[in-house]
Structure formats: structure tokens, C-alpha cells
Amino acid sequence: MLTTLEVKAPRLVTALPGPNAKRILEQDAKFMSPSYTRDYPLVAKRGHGAIVEDVDGNAFLDFAAGIAVCSTGHCHPKVVSAIQKQAAELIHMSGTDFYYESMPQLAERLGRTMPGAEAKKVFFTNSGTEAIEGAIKLARYATKRDKMIAFYGCFHGRSMGALSLTASKSTQRKGFGALLSGIEHIPYPYAYRCAHGHTGETCGAEILEQLEGQIFKRLFDPEDVAGIIIEPIQGEGGYVPAPKFFLQELQRICRQHGIMFIVDEVQSGMGRTGKWWASEHSGIEPDILCSAKGIASGMPLGAIIARESVMRWKPGAHGTIFGGNPVCFAAALATMDLIEGEYKENAHRMGDYLFGRLADWTKNFKIVGDVRGRGLMIGIEIVRDQRTKEKAADLRNLIVDLAFHKGLLVLGAGENTIRLSPPLLIDQEQADFAARTLEDCFREAGKKI
Ligand code: PLP
Numbered sequence: 001m002l003t004t005l006e007v008k009a010p011r012l013v014t015a016l017p018g019p020n021a022k023r024i025l026e027q028d029a030k031f032m033s034p035s036y037t038r039d040y041p042l043v044a045k046r047g048h049g050a051i052v053e054d055v056d057g058n059a060f061l062d063f064a065a066g067i068a069v070c071s072t073g074h075c076h077p078k079v080v081s082a083i084q085k086q087a088a089e090l091i092h093m094s095g096t097d098f099y100y101e102s103m104p105q106l107a108e109r110l111g112r113t114m115p116g117a118e119a120k121k122v123f124f125t126n127s128g129t130e131a132i133e134g135a136i137k138l139a140r141y142a143t144k145r146d147k148m149i150a151f152y153g154c155f156h157g158r159s160m161g162a163l164s165l166t167a168s169k170s171t172q173r174k175g176f177g178a179l180l181s182g183i184e185h186i187p188y189p190y191a192y193r194c195a196h197g198h199t200g201e202t203c204g205a206e207i208l209e210q211l212e213g214q215i216f217k218r219l220f221d222p223e224d225v226a227g228i229i230i231e232p233i234q235g236e237g238g239y240v241p242a243p244k245f246f247l248q249e250l251q252r253i254c255r256q257h258g259i260m261f262i263v264d265e266v267q268s269g270m271g272r273t274g275k276w277w278a279s280e281h282s283g284i285e286p287d288i289l290c291s292a293k294g295i296a297s298g299m300p301l302g303a304i305i306a307r308e309s310v311m312r313w314k315p316g317a318h319g320t321i322f323g324g325n326p327v328c329f330a331a332a333l334a335t336m337d338l339i340e341g342e343y344k345e346n347a348h349r350m351g352d353y354l355f356g357r358l359a360d361w362t363k364n365f366k367i368v369g370d371v372r373g374r375g376l377m378i379g380i381e382i383v384r385d386q387r388t389k390e391k392a393a394d395l396r397n398l399i400v401d402l403a404f405h406k407g408l409l410v411l412g413a414g415e416n417t418i419r420l421s422p423p424l425l426i427d428q429e430q431a432d433f434a435a436r437t438l439e440d441c442f443r444e445a446g447k448k449i
Helices: 019-031 077-089 102-113 128-143 160-165 205-219 244-257 278-282 326-358 393-405 428-446
Strands: 044-048 051-054 059-062 120-125 147-151 183-186 225-230 260-264 288-291 302-307 368-374 377-385 411-413 417-420
Touching: 059 428, 077 326, 102 120, 102 302, 102 326, 120 128, 128 160, 128 225, 128 260, 128 288, 128 302, 183 205, 205 244, 225 244, 244 260, 244 278, 326 368, 326 377, 326 428, 377 393, 393 411, 393 417, 393 428
Parallel strands: 147 183, 147 225, 225 260, 260 288
Antiparallel strands: 044 051, 051 059, 120 302, 288 302, 368 377, 377 417, 411 417
């Protein structure tokens, strides 16, 4: 049996899935809800750094990181030790009714990462969807308005409020009946497929015109709008960055009408793009910022960070039993130390390295339509024809599967995009392995056209 501590690159020792994995897949099929969306049969057993070992001793290079969650890699010794120490001391009292030292400590540190001169306040949750759910309530509470604007392609979660904002895949909504009313969706500035032929810097001007000229004139008076919510880089929608001017203009519109500007940094935040928050690259100062995923290296934690003057709800207005327990806080504080000390910079450096390495992919591979993103949040859009940009979901799925069989874990995003969201600690050797493996997969998949 391999010990992952010794390997930095994948090693496959059985056919996939191996015998132990097969047994677990059978159990899973019998007992688990069929709503989960597994792309390939990885049964994870242990992990270290960017390597995950399965139940048969196969070691994989992980460029999925538990869907962009394991920011500091798997089982970073400092995170593990912080969790173990805290678990032996106190696991839960409920931060809703009692106090913990680590609660304001983490809140202060998170608040300091969010741009803007005003002091910040924080509410902790267990997940991304709960952070969004709370942000909807906070925006309504703070403005005494109830309408919201969200974007096509964005994913904000699966609880009913967050799902009402989500406009990613209709399967996520189908069968669940009426959702929150008073929400309008408008197009997301998707430069590669910009209907008006704009570039990555200018795409979206017409969307803003639609918002101000149509939505605000014909549907919602802006004075009824509580919040506009956006992912600065669309995650589940296909790793699509919004142009800088677009986010700045949204902020202007929000400020003009007293609308809460809410950024969902659940996937794009915590150093993944080389800064704490992807929205920082655009120089904006949101009113409310939602985080989760990478915040505690895999422990369940989310956060709503808001300007102090916004987060003024009364005791009892919002609460949670589990949201933020001392073990998650310990993991988050250790995670922040690591991201601040080393990994944010590494995400920037390795992101630049990878983008340099992938720069020629659209020239070299007919099925690669677009390579985009920032830092270690990279999307590769797979098409059947570069000219027509016909989406090749089947080839994307094939590439994800081929990569798995070559020891590289990646996930899809959107209809036909491959996402690279490795732990923030990867090195050049691992980046090269991932790039080489994907190149092999593109060659194989390209033969299927
Ligand atoms: N917001 C974004 C941008 C996400 O990517 C996700 C999850 O993928 C969520 C919200 C929901 O997070 P969770 O699955 O933790 O509820």
C-alpha cells in the first residue's frame, strides 16, 4: 500500500475502479440518495497535500480539491493539529447563545481581508448555501426592500432562498415548485460567447443597459431592490470571470440606488485567485461578501462578512446552532495563517505559470475553445468546432474520465468546461503533470470528432 506522504505524483496500481472501490460503489448505489452527481468512481481514503489515495492504494493528483474546498491541501499538518487540539478541548457550545474566543478572532481577521474603510461584522454558517441564505435575509433586513437581481449561469446554493438566485442548471430547480418571488435574472458577461462581440475587458455593457433601461424601468423600481448578487468569477457556470468594468459599474448602480452589492466568493475566495477575494482584482468594495468552501480546509464553515452599518440586525433576527464551532474556527485560523503566509502568493505564481503553460492550447488543440480564469481557478472550454463554438459536453466528459484513468482528478463546470481548482500549494512539477495529462486527453478526445 502506498503512503501518500511519500508521493508527489500519481501512481495507479489497479484497474479503475479497483476491487475495494467496486464493493463500496455497490453499497453506495443501495443506500445513498441518487441525487448526488458523481462523474467517476473515485472512492477516497486518505490525502496529503495535492495527492489523494483511494481505497485500493491508487494515488491521484488532485486538481479538484473537494470542489475547491481543500485550499491548504489535504490534511495539512498545521490544520490537522489545530483541529485535534481544539477537538480535545471543546467541540461545541453554540455561538448563538454563548461566546468563544476564536469566534471574534476569526471574524476580525476575515473582516480585515474585505476591502473598504468601514469596519466589518461577520455571521458564521455551516455552508455556502447558508451564507447566501443569510445574505438574502440581511439585504432585505438592511434595506427594508425585497427584490433581488441575480445572473444566469450563477450558482448560489440549493436551499430554497439560494436556489431562487441560482440559475445554473434547470435540473437543480425542476420538481421543487415555486421559489422565492421578486427575483429577476439577467445575463452574465460571458466574453467567449459575447453576443455583441466584446472582449474580456468590455463584455457586458449591454447587460447593464438592460438592467437600468429595462428591468429598472419596466419590472422593478430600483428603490424596491434589496440586493444584486454576483459571482465575480462564475464557478459552477464554467469558470467565467466578469470584466473589471462590469463589477465596478454594478457597484456604481448599487450605490446610486441604495442596493446591497453582494458578492458570492464561496468558490472564488480564500486566496484561490492570488488575492483573498476574486472581486479584489476589480477594486470593488462590496456591501456583503459570502464565503465558505476554502475557508477551513474542508471543515464545514461559511461566513457572511458585511459592512458594520449593514449588519445591524437585532438579537434573534438570525441565528444557527452549529454554524461556526470551535473546531471549524481552529481549522479556519490555521488555514488563514497558511494562505496569508504562503499559499495566496503560490496561487498567484502557479496560476501565472499554468496560464503560461496553457497559452497555446487554443492553437494546438482544435477542441479547446477558451482558457480563462485567474490564479488557480482555471476553466478550459471544450468545443466541437472553434469557429462555431459548438459546445462539446460529450468530449468534456470524456476528458474528465480519461484524466481520472491517468491519475489526474479534475471536474467539469458548466455544460462543456473543465475546471482546474487544485489545492493552493501545488508546485511546478504537479502543474506540469496536470498540463501534460490534459494534453494527452485532448489528443485522445480530439480523435473522436
Ligand atoms: N455559491 C457558490 C459560488 C458555490 O460554488 C457554491 C457551491 O458550489 C455555493 C454557493 C453553495 O455552497 P454549499 O454547497 O456549501 O452550500
